[in-house]
Amino acid sequence: MEDVLRVYTRAYDPRFPQVCLDEMSKQLLEESREGLLARPGDVEKYDYEYERHGVCNLFLACEPLAGKRSVQVTQRRTKVDFAHFVRELIDVHYPTAEKIVLVMDTLNTHTPASFYEAFPPQEAERLCEKLEIHYTPKHGSWLNMAEIELSVLSGHPLKGRISNQTELEREVMAWQATRNQKVVKVNWRFTTTDARIKLKHLYPSIED
Numbered sequence: 001m002e003d004v005l006r007v008y009t010r011a012y013d014p015r016f017p018q019v020c021l022d023e024m025s026k027q028l029l030e031e032s033r034e035g036l037l038a039r040p041g042d043v044e045k046y047d048y049e050y051e052r053h054g055v056c057n058l059f060l061a062c063e064p065l066a067g068k069r070s071v072q073v074t075q076r077r078t079k080v081d082f083a084h085f086v087r088e089l090i091d092v093h094y095p096t097a098e099k100i101v102l103v104m105d106t107l108n109t110h111t112p113a114s115f116y117e118a119f120p121p122q123e124a125e126r127l128c129e130k131l132e133i134h135y136t137p138k139h140g141s142w143l144n145m146a147e148i149e150l151s152v153l154s155g156h157p158l159k160g161r162i163s164n165q166t167e168l169e170r171e172v173m174a175w176q177a178t179r180n181q182k183v184v185k186v187n188w189r190f191t192t193t194d195a196r197i198k199l200k201h202l203y204p205s206i207e208d
Helices: 002-008 079-093 113-118 121-129 146-153 165-182 192-198
Strands: 018-031 050-063 068-074 100-104 131-135
Touching: 002 100, 002 131, 002 192, 018 079, 018 146, 018 165, 050 079, 050 146, 050 165, 068 079, 068 165, 079 100, 079 113, 079 121, 113 121, 121 131, 146 165
Parallel strands: 018 100, 100 131
Antiparallel strands: 018 050, 050 068
């Protein structure tokens, strides 16, 4: 926990962008019958029944100090999918960075080994060398600022029923473009000092 909090106190440096990464699932649901549009004095109505069309995964990476975020919709959430998403971060979004300071949770796919599942050894090694990884502790994923962005994304843009991946991608890209254009940043205020006071019960007790 304190390792992640120390990362958040670093000043902005484009050579070492601080990027938080997380992911979420979105169930694809189609209306079983056409709903009724809202009218004056009445709200929109839709049937409680729906048809399931599987699940999509959303990878999200955000740079809180720069007000940037990038989302990618995939059919699955495998090691290979993760590896390709991170390679795009490195080569497309941060091509001039010396290292990306990457904060993420300890999901079993979030490891350098995933690069070796997806790419030849030389390429996997190159990608590993471009990352400085910091993991949030178990049960401490709330320390990952990407969760804040996913919470916003889960609100209005994805709150309704979305029936297919193309529609989902369209909604996500529109949301991403709007927030990036507004340069929405995260003002993180929880510090190591706060942790040692408010989460004192989590620290080992030392007796003289």
